[in-house]
Structures are given as structure tokens and as C-alpha cells.
Amino acid sequence: MHKSRYHCHLWCPDLFNATGGIQRYSSFCFQALQTLYPNFAYDILIKHDTDVPTKSANLCFHPTGNWPSSLRTPAFAAQLIGLGFWQRPNLILSTHLNFSVPAYLLKRLLGIPYWVVAHGIEVWNLQNSNRQTALKHADRILAVSHYTRDRILQEQNLDPDQVVVLANTFDADNFQIAPKPDSLLKRYGLKPQQPIILTVARLSQSEQYKGYDKILTALPQIRQAIPDVHYILVGKGDDRPRVEDLIAKFQLQDCVTLAGYVPDAELNSHYNLCDLFAMPSKGEGFGIVYLEALACGKPTLGGNKDGALDALCQGKLGALVDPDDTDAIAQTVIQILQGTYPNCLIYQPEALREKVIQEFGFERFQKTLGSYLENHFRSTSRR
Numbered sequence: 001m002h003k004s005r006y007h008c009h010l011w012c013p014d015l016f017n018a019t020g021g022i023q024r025y026s027s028f029c030f031q032a033l034q035t036l037y038p039n040f041a042y043d044i045l046i047k048h049d050t051d052v053p054t055k056s057a058n059l060c061f062h063p064t065g066n067w068p069s070s071l072r073t074p075a076f077a078a079q080l081i082g083l084g085f086w087q088r089p090n091l092i093l094s095t096h097l098n099f100s101v102p103a104y105l106l107k108r109l110l111g112i113p114y115w116v117v118a119h120g121i122e123v124w125n126l127q128n129s130n131r132q133t134a135l136k137h138a139d140r141i142l143a144v145s146h147y148t149r150d151r152i153l154q155e156q157n158l159d160p161d162q163v164v165v166l167a168n169t170f171d172a173d174n175f176q177i178a179p180k181p182d183s184l185l186k187r188y189g190l191k192p193q194q195p196i197i198l199t200v201a202r203l204s205q206s207e208q209y210k211g212y213d214k215i216l217t218a219l220p221q222i223r224q225a226i227p228d229v230h231y232i233l234v235g236k237g238d239d240r241p242r243v244e245d246l247i248a249k250f251q252l253q254d255c256v257t258l259a260g261y262v263p264d265a266e267l268n269s270h271y272n273l274c275d276l277f278a279m280p281s282k283g284e285g286f287g288i289v290y291l292e293a294l295a296c297g298k299p300t301l302g303g304n305k306d307g308a309l310d311a312l313c314q315g316k317l318g319a320l321v322d323p324d325d326t327d328a329i330a331q332t333v334i335q336i337l338q339g340t341y342p343n344c345l346i347y348q349p350e351a352l353r354e355k356v357i358q359e360f361g362f363e364r365f366q367k368t369l370g371s372y373l374e375n376h377f378r379s380t381s382r383r
Contacts, residue, residue, distance in 0.1 A: 009043050013098075014049055016053075032362075032369050046064070047063075062083065080099060097126075118144065124152070143165050147310055148285050165368075177272070194230055198298075199233050200270070213246055214329055231257070233257070234270055290318070299336050304321060
């Protein structure tokens, strides 16, 4: 295939038909690429999407979401390799490690360079030898946090210069500071002055590391100091029965609301409803929800053993606690809600919002990605 301009492949699990963290990261990569290099030709290969925009002069989408789930993985792999052979792009950017093996094959056979995004749990403790090989031979690994970068460098035999950080970002315009919404106070039967703790997370048995169970375990201790405290847990999933058992065990029925699934359009209102966003996780690659809460000017608590270290800037933007220490979680929550936490920034909503946008806004994301690409172009032009 004749190429008259630089041609880039973007390989994603989802782009338009899902709302998870990897989908959002993929979407921001796509947006940044188009803004930085509007004259490039782009082919976007998407595993799970069914509905995509129509083809344009320099942009074409290739979804396999309409394939039966049992056939989708081989169909997508065939598409990655087939289009790679036919189009021979100048660069492949895969936003998930699972797609790195076809990229490695194309590099071995055709010399096509490829980049891989490393989010977190999918690259930690990596044992699959094919993916280990593909990771090792990637031209660039974009880690979403310093925590993830440090961990994969420790666990895999990688060149430190090969792994760089492109931190998660978010759409700051969607998350604004506002008073507690009357509609949600009424929906949940709460009073305006009542201290409210919020967590937004999937209630999945495979993601119990989020730490919402630790908040529930700490609540009896928190209630001794703050009797009218209320905890709202937003999210749905197959871990809900265990959550309900914990609520019953600690007799928390009157101070916990399981809000279930909340649409994206209502997330900003839920952040503004709370006095503290708390997710003491220990398995997050980063944690975009921390950024969303901070952009709403909310005091934010995370665990000190995962990517929350990055999202909260090592504690500069929020509170970091041992996610396995229920007493520490309870005491920190009490401190924050009573206004005695030593980091005064968390009580300055406008300053908090300004700082998180400065550190993690889309402009910063785009500029960082652009610098990595410019270095890549300079190095390849010299070959």
C-alpha cells in the first residue's frame, strides 16, 4: 500500500461503547494524536465496540464488537496482523498489553515500531512469556503512573529508558465545584450539614482491592467520633452481596447508602454531595476517580501502596493511608471531617482544583505525549 504521509495505528479494547478507565485513556490518546498531528493517517482498531463514526479522509475505524464473544479475540488478532501487513503503519500504539504480541510479530517481520500502555494489574506480576517478550521489545512503554513504572522495572528485565510515564488525565470541564445538590440530598434522605463520605468504584469480586470494605469496617469507629456521618457507595457488581453482609455485620443500615450504578451525567453531582472522597485501595494503577473528586475541590483519601501515590502527588493533594490498617483509615477520616488534617490545601477547593488540573489536565497529557513522539520521530529519522 502506497503511503504519502505518516500512518499510525491505534489499537484499543474500547473507545466509544464503554466508560472504563482504559477506554477513557484510549480516548484521550486518540484525541491528543489528532490534535498534535492532524495530517497523519489513522487507522483505529477496536476490539469490543460495535458502533463507530464513519470513515473520513485520514481516519478509519475497524471494530470487531459485532463478532460473537467466543470468536472476537481471534477475529481481532487476525485484523491486527492483517491490516498491519497490508498497511505497514509507521507506528502502532496499543493501549492494552494484551495486544502487544501481534505488534511484536509485526515488528519482527516488518520492522514496524510499537508502543504499549501499561496501566496496572495487567502488567504487575506478569508471568505470560509471550507478553513478557512483547513488552521487552516494545519501542516505548507508557506507564500511567510512576508506581506502575517502578513496579514493572523491578519485575521485568527492561531498559529503564524504555519505560516512561504518561499519567492518566480527565476532562476537567465535566467536574466543577458546586454546592451540595438538593436533589441528591432529597434522594438519599440527607441533611445539608451532614458529613458525607463517598466512594465511586466497581463492586467487583475481582476488584476488592478498591478498599470500600475497609471504609465499612472503619465506620463503627468513625461514628463514635462523628455520629451523623453517612457513607455513599456508588457502583454495581458481583461483590454487592459481600458488601451487604458487612453492612449487616456492623449494623450500618442507617448510615450507608448503596447508590448502585450512577450515569456519568450524575457523577459531578455525587462528588459535590460529599465532604470526603475516600478509596483506600491497594491495587490501582492510578485511579482517575481521585482526579475527578479533586477537580470538584473535595478532600480525598487514597491508599499508600499503589498508583494513588501518583494521583495524590505523594500526599500533596490528599491523604495517603495504609489500606490494610483500619484504625489508620478511621483516624484519618475523622481528622479530615473534623477539619484537623495537617495538609491545609485539602480545605481550599479552588486551589485544589487548580493544582489537579495543572498536574493532570488534558493539556499536560497532550504535551507529554507530544514530547515522547517528537523524540521518537527524531530517533527514527536518524536511522
